[in-house]
Amino acid sequence: MDNIAGSKSSLNWAVQLSVLALVLLWIFPTVGLLISSFRTADQISTSGWWRAMFPAEQNLVLRTAGPDETRIERDGKFVVEGNLFDGGSEAVISVWGISSKEISAYRPDEVADMGDGETIMVQANGNYTWTGSEEQISGRGQRVFATAKTPPEITLDNYKTVLISGSTTDSMAKAFFNTLTVTLPATIIPIVIAAFAAYALAWMDFRGRALLIAFVVALLVVPLQLALIPLLRLHLGIGIGKGYLGVWLAHTGFGLPLAIYLLRNYMVGLPRDIIENAKVDGATDFQIFTKIILPLSFPALASFAIFQFLWTWNDLLVAKVFLIDATGETTVMTNQIVELLGTRGGNWEILATAAFVSIAVPLFVFFAMQKYLVRGLLAGSVK
Amino acid sequence: MHPAFQGLLTILIGVGGCVGYFYLSNQFLDKVLFPPKGANAGRNINRAGMIRPWLFLFPAILALGLYLAYPVLETLRLSLTDRSQGGVFVGLANYEQMFGEPKFWEAMRNNMMWLIVVPAAATAFGLLAAQLTDRIKWGSIAKSLIFMPMAISFVGAAVIFKLVYDTRPVDQQQIGVLNAVWLSFEGGLGSVLFLQITPVIILLSFAGIVAYAGYIFVRPIFSSEEEGGGLGFIPLRLLVAAGAAYLVFLSLRSILGILTFNYPYGVPQTWLTIPFWNNFFLMVVLIWIQTGFAMVILSAAIRGIPEETIEAAIIDGANPFQIFFKIKMPQIMSTIVVVWTTITLVVLKVFDIVYAMTNGQWETQVLANYMFDKLFRANDWGVGSAAAIIIMILVSPILIWNVYSARKEMR
Structure with missing residues (x-):
């Protein structure tokens, strides 16, 4: 369109660049979390995730091997040789020292004199030679303070810890299945109930229909905060207590207004001829609904299903109130993450991984079914 | 029983129960209560037509009433x-x-x-x-x-x-992006540009937009014969205008605050x-x-x-x-x-x-x-x-x- 009169290529470039900047700004935080979940605890706490692709400079406290078993006698002196990283690292030492006050006293290959002829030499790759008399080379290993560049490293250990280690505090596996258990019935059941109601509100004529629609529209915006105490009291009163049944019922109730509203708006738009022809041919309302309306309404059903799925999967409040009891057996992922924030606030490798496990499924659903999500959003808000 | 099976069972019972309810209640209506045949066929069809919508609506109304409408009243009472x-x-x-x-x-x-x-x-x-x-x-x-x-x-x-x-x-080393960015400011020209001039411009444009919106709301009062809209809206319009004026005041005050604020450069902040x-x-x-x-x-x-x-x-x-x-x-x-x-x-x-x-x-x-x-x-x-x-x-x-x-x- 803009190309019709006086296409402005410089403006077009500005637009492209601003969109790029906006997109980068928007995905930047999420990318940070994703990258952090693949880094080790040391790496996360010593360098920003945006440096993950570059070698990280770390201050390390290392110790030589215990001299009593490893020392060898050479030219009247005792010598311990080995690698500070036990050979298992590609780190490169840039400076090192032997006291915590002077951690950068020596460069690689220099010899540190520790007095009375005791010396230690450290190479860039961590190889060391520790030389001294019999008393000097005994007891515990010598401490070495090194500043080393460690190459970038990608690890799946965090995911192992979070998903399969079975540790009670960090494990998300149980919470994952609990969330799934909450989500599926809470997504499917409201659809069935709402579909029938939406059909009645869209295609059946009866007194009070307009009033009912207004009622549904009003309930669309009622904050669910209002429902918490009365319903919890109700659930405790009739013996459901806190548990899956309660949370399924609650999600069903809270999801219904949107479900009815979306489905009714869609069903009203279906061609009248089809339904009237079916009626003339002697079909009952029940048959019309199951054989004609339901198959035709698939896009709207899918839209709502995605909404409800995302909402129940991501929910914290309803689960906290209606599901999670004192034993914590039925904790869901969102709650687990909040608890991790409290207990392991500094352990970003666990937090980032746990959070990413919980957002991976919704992200997958989002990208796979974006078309229906957008369609549902448009039907739900543009009037 | 494992909760996952319980979940599957609930899906089956829930969906099956709903469909069964809808099917059976419709059958009951058509076959037993008001069969569309016999002497009163016409009247029965009409009656069934009056009841059927409520059969379709009943579970939804029950759930909505119990889970949303009743709690509003009960919360008010509590x-x-x-x-x-x-x-x-x-x-x-x-x-x-x-x-x-x-x-x-x-x-x-x-x-x-x-x-x-x-x-x-x-x-x-x-x-x-x-x-x-x-x-x-x-x-x-x-x-x-x-x-x-x-x-x-x-x-x-x-x-x-x-x-x-x-x-x-x-x-x-800072591992939070915001602090890393913050520490790159050291009080030079760039810092003034980003941390003082930019927010001032944003706030000024915000104040401008709010003032304009307020003006749009107030204008019809002085030229009431032009666009009408009813004099009954005057209190509302004045209310909106007062709100807008307050917002403009707030943003001007924050501009003053930004210009006189002494930024603690070089110190990582605990933002929250x-x-x-x-x-x-x-x-x-x-x-x-x-x-x-x-x-x-x-x-x-x-x-x-x-x-x-x-x-x-x-x-x-x-x-x-x-x-x-x-x-x-x-x-x-x-x-x-x-x-x-x-x-x-x-x-x-x-x-x-x-x-x-x-x-x-x-x-x-x-x-x-x-x-x-x-x-x-x-x-x-x-x-x-x-x-x-x-x-x-x-x-x-x-x-x-x-x-x-x-x-x-x-x-």
Whole structure:
């Protein structure tokens, strides 16, 4: 369109660049979390995730091997040789020292004199030679303070810890299945109930229909905060207590207004001829609904299903109130993450991984079914 | 029994039960109660037709009534009773107690700030993204990336942004992006440009927009014969104008504050504990999530603008900015209002973000979290219900407006 009169290529470039900047700004935080979940605890706490692709400079406290078993006698002196990283690292030492006050006293290959002829030499790759008399080379290993560049490293250990280690505090596996258990019935059941109601509100004529629609529209915006105490009291009163049944019922109730509203708006738009022809041919309302309306309404059903799925999967409040009891057996992922924030606030490798496990499924659903999500959003808000 | 099987069983029972109910009740109506044959066939068909809608509606009405309508009334009742005295009627005592608490007023103040900032910022960013991505080739990819945070839970987003706001002691490397960026400012020209001039410009334009909106609202009072609109709206118009004037005053005062503020350069900040400003760091999370929503809706609205109007404007020599502000904006105004109100509703109920990030500490309390605190920590159902009613009252203008426009549309 803009190309019709006086296409402005410089403006077009500005637009492209601003969109790029906006997109980068928007995905930047999420990318940070994703990258952090693949880094080790040391790496996360010593360098920003945006440096993950570059070698990280770390201050390390290392110790030589215990001299009593490893020392060898050479030219009247005792010598311990080995690698500070036990050979298992590609780190490169840039400076090192032997006291915590002077951690950068020596460069690689220099010899540190520790007095009375005791010396230690450290190479860039961590190889060391520790030389001294019999008393000097005994007891515990010598401490070495090194500043080393460690190459970038990608690890799946965090995911192992979070998903399969079975540790009670960090494990998300149980919470994952609990969330799934909450989500599926809470997504499917409201659809069935709402579909029938939406059909009645869209295609059946009866007194009070307009009033009912207004009622549904009003309930669309009622904050669910209002429902918490009365319903919890109700659930405790009739013996459901806190548990899956309660949370399924609650999600069903809270999801219904949107479900009815979306489905009714869609069903009203279906061609009248089809339904009237079916009626003339002697079909009952029940048959019309199951054989004609339901198959035709698939896009709207899918839209709502995605909404409800995302909402129940991501929910914290309803689960906290209606599901999670004192034993914590039925904790869901969102709650687990909040608890991790409290207990392991500094352990970003666990937090980032746990959070990413919980957002991976919704992200997958989002990208796979974006078309229906957008369609549902448009039907739900543009009037 | 394992909960997963219980879940599957519930799906089967729930779906099967619903379908069975609908099928059997319809069968019962047609075959037993009012069979469309025999002597009264016509009358029976009519009667069955009167009852059938209610068969279809019954489960939904039951669930809606029990899970949404009844709780509203019950919460209202609970807010007037005292739990510790065995639920006796205490009138407005709970409200009095709540209004006497500084934490409540802090929550109210913060909620009002959320209400102004988040819908405005999310709608503005959404509009910007929608307009910019409208004509470029990879626009749909860009849109789905900006839209992506919609799928992320508030709790997940809270973790993501906690990492952004993370703070390390001075002598260590910062792992939070914000502090890393902050430490790159050292008080030179760049810092002044970014940290003083830019916010001043943003605030000035905000004040300008608000002042203009207020002016639009007030103008008809002085020229009442022109556009009409009824004199009954004068108090409302004055109210809006007063609100706008107050906002302009606030932004001018903050401009003064920014210009005189002494930035602590070189010191890593714990962003979430800086009173007042930490609210904005929390708001960023919600803006980040809601922008995608605004963008999707507004993008569809922009697509729906008739091409002829834009062509005509181009031929008349309008530049892209004029096209956007004078041709496109007025045509999508109703959609902007819908987006704005929808985000307002989300903001009023915001709970998870505050709960996960600060739990209302350091003056970041909001109403929903205040209510949760009262209900489940202080175990005070009376005050908790009163707070819920306040949220309901704040929502009700939108509720009435929605019902009004839905009814208008049905006619």
